[in-house]
Amino acid sequence: MKSYDVAVIGSGPGGYVAAIRCAQLGMKTAIIEKYNTLGGTCLNVGCIPSKALLDSSHHYEDAVKHFEEHGIEIPGEVKINLEKMIARKNGVVEQTTKGIDFLMNKNSIDVYHGLGSFADATHIDITKENGEKEQIEAKKTIIATGSKPSTLPFIELDKERVITSTEALSLKEVPEHMIVIGGGVIGLELGQVYRRLGAEVSVVEYMDRIIPTMDAALSKELTKVFKKAGMKFYTSHKVKEVTRNGNSVTVKADDKKGKEVVLKGDYVLVSVGRRPYTDGLNLEAAGVKVNDRGQVETNDHLQTNVENIYAIGDVVKGAMLAHKAEEEGTMVAEIMAGQKPHIDYNLIPGVVYTWPEVASVGKTEEELKDAGVKYKSGQFPMRALGRSRASMDTDGFVKILADAETDEVLGVHMIGARTADLIAEAVTAMEFRASAEDISRMSHAHPTYAEAVKEAALAATDDRALHI
Template structure:
């Protein structure tokens, strides 16, 4: 502590104001704690400012553009050329972000959470120093929740330059639609942005180091997406080991080894999305004796507590699935644990969503996972091609699959690839969370014609009494 620096005492300190941090602050305040939140950048964190929200805005605009261009399939004739004004698209995207971040600020103030701008560094097990542009202050806390998130992993052979070699942050702020785009990494971020820019007119090439797109996602789900990418003209190169690249001024060149042969890919921009790493390396965690794993993620227990009793960690910096809604969920658990409640984390019904085309969403156990855990699963799949609403939307690719225990018919997991999968997964998560069986879903009256009927039909298939498909 610097001589003359009188530490200010606070009750609960939250470091980071993303979807984990601001939710933790609000929940702790609701439970009667006096809360102070520290954010070095913008309220809302990466998700609201440079991730989930801006990417979905661009994805939605790209899909709208594609629908207009293909409207003749539904008898709608468009006179003249349909064009994309990228500066205006980005202006609209930024307005969406501004509304949400403004909402976060209002919520924090409405819950009497003190907001401090600056970067926090631990200087002891119960204190941090917050540094801003022109000042610094030490804060002594009773409890702290670390919610510092993550950042893109950089390839040493292809470092970000923010001009031609981009991270997802720069890719979400382009003022021009690229004619050619090379994406290094075929995970969900690369796939989502690659699909969006392909719909906006870019010639997209995805270089993925493993054998398949979306590593870790069931092949049955990714098959539909791969088919659509081909239709969009996106070139996917798997088992491509990137060797390096160079900004040539007006373009970028990327070198990759494919089947033992070196190939060069030229493009206007190269987007590198090979993963994310936790923002824990510059927090001074060692001064508070906080343990991290070999990758830098803070180790936590089932109450989000680190190895130091009054220190908690949530969201990306605590590892596991790097999902905004997981961070928000853990935020509530941590805040409630601090307040003395018996809350613990349970990821059994965690939703996973990929905003590809068609969308992918799943929760609970897959068929293979169910078998690994000792179940004898029964699987029922219902195609969107047999759903009236999907046909009327002209979006019939994909299916809903229900995995249930063959004896009790308890729903173990649901996988969806198709239109509005990100919305449909809500019913699936509720079913898995509440321990519903297939009959609970099948006997629930679903509106017609509507996409959720597909979940009901798949559940009926588990029971062997499906109406709109042949029972097996």
């Protein structure tokens, strides 16, 4: 039986980063992955493949709608080859997952493919696909098993017409009418992919707005852009029934007043969130506790109730984000090595990779109001930027919220071109407790989208934006 200082169960962004950091710190490390490829949901059926399809569909939409205005003429009709588009996405996934194989080898991390299951707190059984079993010993273990798509109790996921995000990434045809249940990140991203490719898309959301956890102004702007693109929204609607008849699916939902709406389509994408995934781990054998939401319980150091076992990522409390899992994986490895790392969860950014992109960090305006915090707000529209006009990406804005007395930046919310990258400026500023005036006095290159951040900071500082 092989013995290790650390065993990591799960090879998603949290797991493989934790394994690398453990190895860097001199620990003999093993990683256990249930599936044949490393990378978890994010690399195989999440972040990476969805971005590949978003980019491909964006190119198609530009060719159909915008190339002519740029002076680019394409003889004949622009056509979609969905099979080729999916194949390119698969190629991106394969290249990325092979990169993880390289990193495991480079850092001398032993990789086990099979279902990891606790025999006790220091021994893990690994069951391969062919049924073969082996056992390893680990002084410490990191649980990084991630999450799976959630559903509603009355919905039967047949994975053909009533599907999750996993199946939506590999459809054989462009839907005629895709009904998306859930107006969160995943549903909106995949909804935009298929809307661009020609599908009618209807989004049914239980809350009164899409992306309900983000600042309300972002929701309002994104809804406006999507409606302009032809997407339909049914907010404040509670889905009560989903039925399939052949290739037809029907969704019934009630609004707040109990009035029923009936939607008919050929695909239903169920995108109502994700649940922690601990199936098969046999946590009971190790004595690890989970809460009533299925999350592994941990303390501030991400240590479970069993001293030598830790848990990170989607399987513990907090936002289900790949970069949050990575930070936790690094933190746990460093704690194990006797260091004293720290994560400020308020400064974990959230991003929606639609176009325009949506990004946010810190407190929303609604949260500040609820907490009774006195704040000031500065906002600057993307349409006022020369860079935005040059690229025809004029939708959106940057909004900065700062403390009314100290001017410290409390939250930054942006929607527009490349805001997924721009948000890092806000995170950096807030990590160093910057004021709105600090940001406003930094030189931003011209012409760039980032100038909107400077202008929003100026707007928050005595309302002195220069270009509006």
